[in-house]
Each structure stands twice: as C-alpha cells, then as structure tokens.
Amino acid sequence: xxxxxxxxxxxxxxxxxxxxxxxxxxxxxxxxxxxxxxxxxxxxxxxxxxxxxxxxxxxxxxxxxxxxxxxxxxxxxxxxxxxxxxxxxxxxxxxxxxxxxxxxxxxxxxxxxxxxxxxxxxxxxxxxxxxxxxxxxxxxxxxxxxxxxxxxxxxxxxxxxxxxxxxxxxxx
Numbered sequence: 001x002x003x004x005x006x007x008x009x010x011x012x013x014x015x016x017x018x019x020x021x022x023x024x025x026x027x028x029x030x031x032x033x034x035x036x037x038x039x040x041x042x043x044x045x046x047x048x049x050x051x052x053x054x055x056x057x058x059x060x061x062x063x064x065x066x067x068x069x070x071x072x073x074x075x076x077x078x079x080x081x082x083x084x085x086x087x088x089x090x091x092x093x094x095x096x097x098x099x100x101x102x103x104x105x106x107x108x109x110x111x112x113x114x115x116x117x118x119x120x121x122x123x124x125x126x127x128x129x130x131x132x133x134x135x136x137x138x139x140x141x142x143x144x145x146x147x148x149x150x151x152x153x154x155x156x157x158x159x160x161x162x163x164x165x166x167x168x169x170x171x172x
Contacts, residue, residue: 007036011047014054023054030054045075045086049093061101068094082114088121095128104135123152127162134171146171 010033017026030051037044052067072090079087091114098107111125119125130145146166153159166172 001036002038003036004038004041007033007038007041007047008043010036011043011050015050018050018054018057023057026054027051027058039074040078042078045071045078045090048074049090052093052097056097056100065094065097065101068097083116083119085120088114088119088124092121092124092128095125095132099128099131099135102135104132107132123149123154123162126152127165130166130171131169134169139171142171 010029014026014029014033017023017029030047033047034044034051037047048067048071052064052071055061055064055067068090072087072094075084075086075090076082081087091111095107095110098104098110107128111128115122115125115129126145126149130142130149133139133145134142146162150159150162150166153162163172
C-alpha cells in the first residue's frame with residue numbers, strides 16, 4: 001500500500017539515524033519507507049541511495065550495490081534522459097561504490113553513458129573517471145581527466161578542494 005507522506009517521514013528519520021552513526025537502526029526504517037513509497041515520487045531515488053550508504057557503512061556491500069543500482073534505475077525511469085543532474089548523481093554514487101570495491105573498470109562503465117562534454121555536472125563524472133583510470137595504471141589519462149574535472153567545476157572553492165584531492169591521490 002502506498003503512503004507517500006509516511007514513506008517520506010520514515011526516510012527522513014532513517015537518514016537522520018544514518019547521519020548520527022546509527023546505520024543499523026536506520027535499515028528497517030528505510031525498508032519500511034521503500035515499501036510505502038510511491039514508485040513515481042521524485043524522492044524515491046534518494047531513498048535508495050541513502051539506504052545504500054547505510055548498508056555500505058555496515059559492510060553489507062552486495063545489498064548496498066543493489067540499492068545504488070535501484071537508485072539509478074528509478075532515476076533513469078523518472079527522468080528518461082542520461083544527462084540530467086539526477087542521473088549523473090546516481091551514476092556517480094554507483095561508480096564510487098565500485099571504486100571502493102576496487103572495481104575501477106566497472107566504475108568507468110557505470111559513468112560512460114552520461115559522460116559527454118558540456119553536460120551539467122560533467123566535473124563529477126570526470127572526477128570518477130580520473131580515479132578509475134589512475135587505479136588501472138593509466139596515469140597520464142587520469143591526470144588529464146583530473147584537469148578537466150577541475151576546469152569544469154562551477155565554483156572556485158570546489159576547484160581548490162578538487163585540486164587538493166587530486167594532489168593527495170597523487171594524480172596531479
């Protein structure tokens with residue numbers, strides 16, 4: 001039975017628990033929220049992604065991956081376009097998950113459908129691409145992607161953060 005107001009309230013409660021370091025307590029609340037959520041609700045991809053984060057913290061990697069994939073699937077269904085900010089964010093989180101699991105090739109495959117010059121939030125996908133290329137030993141290509149990511153980021157503050165991040169990773 002769909003009860004979107006209750007689903008939204010539960011998802012908020014679960015998110016607050018997760019942020020407070022109480023991921024174990026958040027899990028059953030996310031599960032209930034997802035059972036009650038309207039499949040067309042714009043927040044559904046976020047519920048899946050947040051749930052994935054809580055599961056990941058708990059080391060429940062396969063379940064987290066499933067939730068990240070569901071987040072992307074729902075976002076694609078809702079947006080109907082590979083190049084929307086929602087789809088790009090969903091691809092970013094799924095690709096980051098694969099990078100943490102030391103699967104850089106899968107991370108590259110994950111971002112590829114949405115990566116093109118000039119797309120909104122292109123810098124986010126180039127960040128992942130740089131890290132994945134670096135992980136597979138393509139150092140020069142990783143450096144080029146890092147530079148592109150920095151060039152395309154929309155703020156000076158974020159540009160400084162990315163420069164520092166890539167330097168710490170040994171990419172720049």
